[in-house]
Amino acid sequence: MFKPPSFKNDAIDRRLCVAPMMDWTDRHCRYFHRLLSPNALLFTEMVTAEAILHAGAERFCEHDLTEHPLALQLGGSEPDRLAAAVRAVRDFRFDEINLNVGCPSPRVKAGCFGASLMAEPELVAKCVAAMQAETDRPITIKCRIGIDDMDEVAGLNHFVEAQIKAGVKIIYLHARKAWLNGLSPKENREIPPLNYDRAARLAAEYPELDIILNGGLETAEDIRAASEKGAFCGVMIGRAAYKTPRELAAMSAEMFGHELADIQQIAEEMSCYAKTAAQKGVRLHSITRHMLGLFTGLKGARYWRRTLGEQARQGTAHASLIAETAKICLARQGASSARQGASSNRKVA
Ligand SMILES: Cc1cc2nc3c(=O)[nH]c(=O)nc-3n(C[C@H](O)[C@H](O)[C@H](O)COP(=O)(O)O)c2cc1C
Numbered sequence: 001m002f003k004p005p006s007f008k009n010d011a012i013d014r015r016l017c018v019a020p021m022m023d024w025t026d027r028h029c030r031y032f033h034r035l036l037s038p039n040a041l042l043f044t045e046m047v048t049a050e051a052i053l054h055a056g057a058e059r060f061c062e063h064d065l066t067e068h069p070l071a072l073q074l075g076g077s078e079p080d081r082l083a084a085a086v087r088a089v090r091d092f093r094f095d096e097i098n099l100n101v102g103c104p105s106p107r108v109k110a111g112c113f114g115a116s117l118m119a120e121p122e123l124v125a126k127c128v129a130a131m132q133a134e135t136d137r138p139i140t141i142k143c144r145i146g147i148d149d150m151d152e153v154a155g156l157n158h159f160v161e162a163q164i165k166a167g168v169k170i171i172y173l174h175a176r177k178a179w180l181n182g183l184s185p186k187e188n189r190e191i192p193p194l195n196y197d198r199a200a201r202l203a204a205e206y207p208e209l210d211i212i213l214n215g216g217l218e219t220a221e222d223i224r225a226a227s228e229k230g231a232f233c234g235v236m237i238g239r240a241a242y243k244t245p246r247e248l249a250a251m252s253a254e255m256f257g258h259e260l261a262d263i264q265q266i267a268e269e270m271s272c273y274a275k276t277a278a279q280k281g282v283r284l285h286s287i288t289r290h291m292l293g294l295f296t297g298l299k300g301a302r303y304w305r306r307t308l309g310e311q312a313r314q315g316t317a318h319a320s321l322i323a324e325t326a327k328i329c330l331a332r333q334g335a336s337s338a339r340q341g342a343s344s345n346r347k348v349a
Pocket of ligand 1 (some may be wrong): 019021022023024045046073099101102103142174179189214215216217236238239240278
């Protein structure tokens with residue numbers, strides 16, 4: 001389905017990746033996603049190098065071992081600070097460290113980090129080289145196909161060539177431009193048009209690079225179609241993985257050939273996780289907020305969302321709420337099996 005990785009020293013399977021998403025892919029979310037997909041490469045939210053250096057790595061980097069394979073995404077634009085952050089997170093043993101060169105956050109306007117760095121290929125190359133000098137784990141980049149009026153062909157090639165020279169072998173490519181003047185980050189994920197052909201051309205022109213396609217992929221069918229468009233090494237899924245978690249399970253089952261995740265089992269495991277987390281002071285809602293889409297498209301979706309969304313906010317709610325609510329929702333599916341395939345069950349409303 002996908003091109004085999006060209007970076008032979010690297011054992012990470014990147015055929016299916018779940019994108020870094022600020023405020024969404026925290027450790028609780030990743031624990032949940034791991035239950036849906038035993039193999040996908042998961043990403044942390046973006047953490048700035050400065051946050052790690054000022055507040056300490058523990059606060060941002062602690063995670064459960066089951067989350068591996070796990071990539072840490074860093075934001076920053078100063079080679080020395082990024083290198084120091086890579087040093088500071090060494091003990092957490094992330095499988096990969098990724099530099100954010102694609103996020104059009106408001107701070108980008110101040111030229112701090114993210115997509116604005118696409119206009120500074122040499123600086124990004126210096127950042128990457130400085131980071132790589134601190135670790136034996138792969139340093140990778142997540143970027144767009146361009147920003148503003150940057151030439152999507154010559155500009156992107158120039159950017160990518162500078163990174164290849166700096167030793168980058170793996171790029172996650174959000175296949176749309178970022179328009180830094182006027183659009184909100186949300187609009188920048190929707191309005192600039194997707195251009196998978198440009199991504200495919202890049203993959204053809206630089207076969208020594210592993211390119212993982214990102215942007216607008218929502219179903220296993222989308223992934224199949226994307227894999228036929230170009231010599232990609234895999235796909236990265238963002239919003240669909242978060243909002244329709246059963247789609248993530250379906251993508252993973254198709255990609256890796258494992259059984260479809262069992263919803264009741266997942267709910268029970270999340271209840272156990274929440275019980276342990278509660279002993280450390282984690283509020284139930286901090287965990288359930290990532291699970292609200294689990295029944296999307298199925299009977300009981302509204303009941304699930306309401307129960308987990310509202311009751312879990314109350315300090316009195318118990319961790320078993322997750323498993324108990326799932327049981328009620330699954331009973332509403334009638335006599336059908338508890339194994340709910342995402343795509344195949346879309347019509348069950
Ligand atoms: C809520 C949210 C937060 C995001 N935060 C980040 C981030 O921290 N770093 C990053 O590189 N991209 C971030 N993104 C962009 C996603 O990683 C991804 O590139 C984008 O959503 C396109 O993929 P999709 O169409 O599959 O969602 C974020 C997206 C969303 C929806």
